[in-house]
Structures are given as structure tokens and as C-alpha cells.
Amino acid sequence: MNYISSRTVLFASTLLLAATCQAQAQAPAKQQGAYPNRPIKLMVPYAPGAGADFTARTVGQKLSETLGQPVVVENRPGANGIIGIDAALKSPPDGYTLLLTSRDTMAMNPALYKKLPYDPISSFEHVGIAAWGPYVIVVHPKTPATNLKELVELAKAKPRTLSYGSFGTGSFPQIGFEALNGKMGIDLLHVPYKSAGLTIAGALAGEVNVTASSAAGLIGPIRAGKLRPIAIGSQRRSPLLPDVPTLEESGVAEEILPQVWFGFVLQAGAPKAIANRLSSEIRSIVHSKETAPRFIAMGLDPFGSTPEEMAESLKRDLPRFRQAAKAIGIEPK
Structure with a gap:
């Protein structure tokens, strides 16, 4: 008859518990490393057509190919882009809801509205400016x-x-x-x-x-x-x-007549590693031999900024456009 001491059982249980805790601790890292493992929603706070929609669909198509997961574009227009931005911000900050933004919705809206459901700087994990256009x-x-x-x-x-x-x-x-x-x-x-x-x-x-x-x-x-x-x-x-x-x-x-830009953001709290990866992918896409001519043919200048450059651009624009709105008699409402 085999006899297992209580000390042996206790030791084995301790090892099993330690292994379980280690696996649980590593799970988020593995999940992040596997990003993306399901489709990504790309919210566009504008109606189909024009530069914003073109940028979203062009970049979204190529992201689907490079990331190996579908990127599903959803247009949610209205209220100078506020409706779509608000909807995107209500999604979990897990990197699976990407938002296309523009210079006017991010830098001009704060000069028009006393209360916005977002702050251009603190509400987002910036990904980067994809293209500029006059x-x-x-x-x-x-x-x-x-x-x-x-x-x-x-x-x-x-x-x-x-x-x-x-x-x-x-x-x-x-x-x-x-x-x-x-x-x-x-x-x-x-x-x-x-x-x-x-x-x-x-x-x-x-x-x-x-x-x-x-x-x-x-x-x-x-x-x-x-x-x-x-x-x-x-x-x-x-x-x-x-x-x-x-x-x-x-x-x-x-x-x-300021030039417009089109860029991408995630919600604040989204992993920086995901934002940086998306930024790198988008920079490669807009400057690729296949995609860059498509932007140029639409009158857009492929840019591909870093997240930091996008944030700095916004910080410069915010006071400028408040002054521009005030100069023509527009007061925040």
C-alpha cells in the first residue's frame, strides 16, 4: 500500500497553486501579444464620401491584410462628429474600436461647444495623423x-x-x-x-x-x-x-482656410503597445508604393505621424482655433 505523507501533499498543492497564479498573471500579456485576435471596428463620425471616409476605408482595408483580422468600417455621422466620437468612447478601451478623427472635430469643436463628451488630449490614446489635405x-x-x-x-x-x-x-x-x-x-x-x-x-x-x-x-x-x-x-x-x-x-x-488632416485614435486607457503598433502599421500603409499614390490621386498628402506628433499638433491648434472662432463671432454654446 502506497503512503503519501501530508507534507508531500502540501508541497504538491503549493507547486500547483504557484503554477496557476503564474499562468493567470501571464494571461493578459499573452492576450495582448496575440492582438488582434478578433475583428476591429473602425468608427467614422462622418457620412460616406469625401476625404475622411476615403482615408478610413483605404487604411482599414490594408490594416485587415497586415493584421490578419477584419477591420469593419462603421459610419456614425452627426453633430460635427460628436455622435460618432461619443459612441466610440463608450466602447471598452481594449484596442478593438479604432476611431478616425479630423482636425476640425478634434481642434475646432472645443471652440464651438461649452460641453463636449471628450477632451482632444486626455480622452484619447493618440495613434497618429494619416494624411493632410488642402x-x-x-x-x-x-x-x-x-x-x-x-x-x-x-x-x-x-x-x-x-x-x-x-x-x-x-x-x-x-x-x-x-x-x-x-x-x-x-x-x-x-x-x-x-x-x-x-x-x-x-x-x-x-x-x-x-x-x-x-x-x-x-x-x-x-x-x-x-x-x-x-x-x-x-x-x-x-x-x-x-x-x-x-x-x-x-x-x-x-x-x-486651414488644411484638414485625418488621423486615428483609441480611447484613453487603451494599451500603449497597441496604439504604437497601429501607428507603425498606418505609417507603413500610407507611405507604401501601393497606397501612397491613391492618397495623392485624391488630393491628400500621406503623412503618417507618431502618436506624440499628433498630440503636439493638437496642443498648438486648440488656442489658434478658439481665437479664429471668436474673431468671426462664434461663441461656445
């Missing part, structure tokens, strides 16, 4: 202006008869056109829409005389002759639109 000012073909000077002259000759479309109160197009109103002594009437796509649709239908958007959403209608470009908000002309003068060439400071 806004292109376009007019409906029935508007008799082939450049910015002619648009200003027409607005002076027919005060309060010309209108411009924007993505909503406080959007970059409104900031730009109101600054143009003040600088040139004109009074273009503001017609706000709920998204860039709807604004472009309004311009195509002739509901407004002029609007501005990233080239990504305008290049198709421009090439089809359905909208006429008259100026671009960049330091140099775009190779896509070489005949379109810059704002500076048109006699207006470039700063009147």
Missing part, C-alpha cells in the same frame, strides 16, 4: 466666376445674393468663408449642411453658389465639369489641379 474652393458652373477675384466682385455687385455651403456651424468652410467675408467686405450667406457629402451634393444641385471641401470629395465632380475650382488652400498648387491658383496667389492669406 480645401479646394469650388463654384457651381452657373455662378459666373472663374477665380476668387471674380467671385468677390460678383458678391460686391450683388450683396447678400450669393451663398456658400458648409458642413455646419464652426466647420472649416464656415471659418474660411466668414474670414473671407470680413477681409473682402462681402456678405456671402451661410447655408449649413450636416456633412461634407451633403454639402457637395448641395453645390452640385445649385443650392449654393460656392463651397469648399477636401479634394478627395471634389475631384470627381471637378473632372466631370460639374463644379469649377477657383482656389486651393495650400502653399503650392496641387499636381491634380495645376491650373487652380493658391489662396495666396488669389490675394488671400492661406491661413484663412
Whole structure:
């Protein structure tokens, strides 16, 4: 008959307990090391179409390939991007809800709203800016202006008869056109829409005389002759639109119409290792030989910043856009 002493049983139990505790302690590390092990949701707080959606879907498709898991794009537009951002922030900060953001929703919204469900700095684990893009000012073909000077002259000759479309109160197009109103002594009437796509649709239908958007959403209608470009908000002309003068060439400071960027964030509390990995993957994607030409063809400049560079850019922009909003009479509501 075999006899096992109580001391042997106690020793074996101690070893088993230690092994169990070690396995439990290592489990989170293993799970993180296996990231991603299920599909990733990519929230886009804008309607389909234009530069934001293009950036999300282009990067999302390539991330699916490099990460080996589906990246599912979900558009959740409304309220200057606030609805989609709020929805993303309510998801667990586990790296499985990636959010596309833009310069206006992150740097401009704090100048427009007294209360936001997010802080551009503390509410997020920044991943990086994917691409920059200038806004292109376009007019409906029935508007008799082939450049910015002619648009200003027409607005002076027919005060309060010309209108411009924007993505909503406080959007970059409104900031730009109101600054143009003040600088040139004109009074273009503001017609706000709920998204860039709807604004472009309004311009195509002739509901407004002029609007501005990233080239990504305008290049198709421009090439089809359905909208006429008259100026671009960049330091140099775009190779896509070489005949379109810059704002500076048109006699207006470039700063009147800020360039937009599109980037990515996770919720605050998400593992930094995941944010850094996603940042590295996205930088590689936007600069790849396959993807970079697609961005350039849409009038976007592939950038691929680090998380730290994205945060620093926001810190510079926040006071600047508060001042810009105040200058045209916009008070936080």
C-alpha cells in the first residue's frame, strides 16, 4: 500500500497553486501579444464620401491584410462628429474600436461647444495623423466666376445674393468663408449642411453658389465639369489641379482656410503597445508604393505621424482655433 505523507501533499498543492497564479498573471500579456485576435471596428463620425471616409476605408482595408483580422468600417455621422466620437468612447478601451478623427472635430469643436463628451488630449490614446489635405474652393458652373477675384466682385455687385455651403456651424468652410467675408467686405450667406457629402451634393444641385471641401470629395465632380475650382488652400498648387491658383496667389492669406488632416485614435486607457503598433502599421500603409499614390490621386498628402506628433499638433491648434472662432463671432454654446 502506497503512503503519501501530508507534507508531500502540501508541497504538491503549493507547486500547483504557484503554477496557476503564474499562468493567470501571464494571461493578459499573452492576450495582448496575440492582438488582434478578433475583428476591429473602425468608427467614422462622418457620412460616406469625401476625404475622411476615403482615408478610413483605404487604411482599414490594408490594416485587415497586415493584421490578419477584419477591420469593419462603421459610419456614425452627426453633430460635427460628436455622435460618432461619443459612441466610440463608450466602447471598452481594449484596442478593438479604432476611431478616425479630423482636425476640425478634434481642434475646432472645443471652440464651438461649452460641453463636449471628450477632451482632444486626455480622452484619447493618440495613434497618429494619416494624411493632410488642402480645401479646394469650388463654384457651381452657373455662378459666373472663374477665380476668387471674380467671385468677390460678383458678391460686391450683388450683396447678400450669393451663398456658400458648409458642413455646419464652426466647420472649416464656415471659418474660411466668414474670414473671407470680413477681409473682402462681402456678405456671402451661410447655408449649413450636416456633412461634407451633403454639402457637395448641395453645390452640385445649385443650392449654393460656392463651397469648399477636401479634394478627395471634389475631384470627381471637378473632372466631370460639374463644379469649377477657383482656389486651393495650400502653399503650392496641387499636381491634380495645376491650373487652380493658391489662396495666396488669389490675394488671400492661406491661413484663412486651414488644411484638414485625418488621423486615428483609441480611447484613453487603451494599451500603449497597441496604439504604437497601429501607428507603425498606418505609417507603413500610407507611405507604401501601393497606397501612397491613391492618397495623392485624391488630393491628400500621406503623412503618417507618431502618436506624440499628433498630440503636439493638437496642443498648438486648440488656442489658434478658439481665437479664429471668436474673431468671426462664434461663441461656445
